[in-house]
Amino acid sequence: MAVGGDTGAVVFYPAGRDLLAWSERHAAGSAPDRWPYGLDRLDAHLPRVAAQNLPDPSAAARALRRIASIVPPPRRRGRPAGVTWDENAGMLLATTPGLRARYSGVVWLTDSVMRRGGAPFQGMRRALRRLDGLWVLSDAQVAPLTAFLGDGAPPVHYVRFGVDSEFFRHAPSPTRPLVVSVGGDRDRDPKTLLRAMATVRAARPDVEIVVQSTTDLDPPDGVIVVPYLTHAELRDLYASASVVAIATRPNLHVSGMTVGLEAMATGRPLVITRTPGMDDYFGGTTAARMVDVGDADALARETLAVLDDPASEALGDAARAHVEAGYTTTHLAGRIAEVISAR
Known part of the structure; x- marks a missing residue:
């Protein structure tokens, strides 16, 4: 697939991502950012930024890419740079012609290699080596990926x-105690979370608890589990919460940071598992408390401490200020623009 037009950068999304529908939801106030991950904000740093879908990875297309991977497409001066969010899209970007350079994020690869070894990922390794620059979302990923x-x-x-x-705008403090947990990626720890929430309910039967998760574990009494929430429903749930609690397994890609930052942007204190890189996101603020991996007792204890804190409104203000100081998609786009401009 050749890329046309005199643009500074083209942001490529997977074939199944309906970019028009996403933009329409954003315009209606029901989805964050005009493009996923706020990459539309690159237009504040790079001239003429466009969005485009990658080709559908059909069997025929995969065969063509294998051929193209032998001789990578040339870098075309005067053409746009290509940008993708993660390594799966980055593999397609590696053989996309008509670009002056190619850049991609890497999200899950470091954990996959750590757990399974590098042999299953040699195809991805070859593809990523053909790009011009890569970024990761945790400083703990830099050395192992390199x-x-x-x-x-x-x-x-x-x-x-x-x-x-x-x-995810700042919402007034809630009037009823509610603990919220959100997220179902591969590194969430529902077992530890639900054990902690059982302890919270035993200590504070008046507290409501809502968990968004696809776990098949039976929730404790008084804990409501929902499998899916739209962005608008999620925003409203954060706004109703007194505190957001997240439990994760050991990982390098900072699982839980998205939910943590969204909740804090809404003005909600956070209790979260400390994994490598987490301090870069939630250290240095009174609005976030971190506990050890697998420690359900600590997760419950810190959640109860936030619920019982008379200065909860001040914690919410600190949470919002923390995000505004450096953790918005405006900041993110500027950092990715620096990666593109560094070459």
């Missing part, structure tokens, strides 16, 4: 994540 890619690979940059603080 080592896995080897000498001669593109530079790996640490880029802090951000959320749409206009969509």
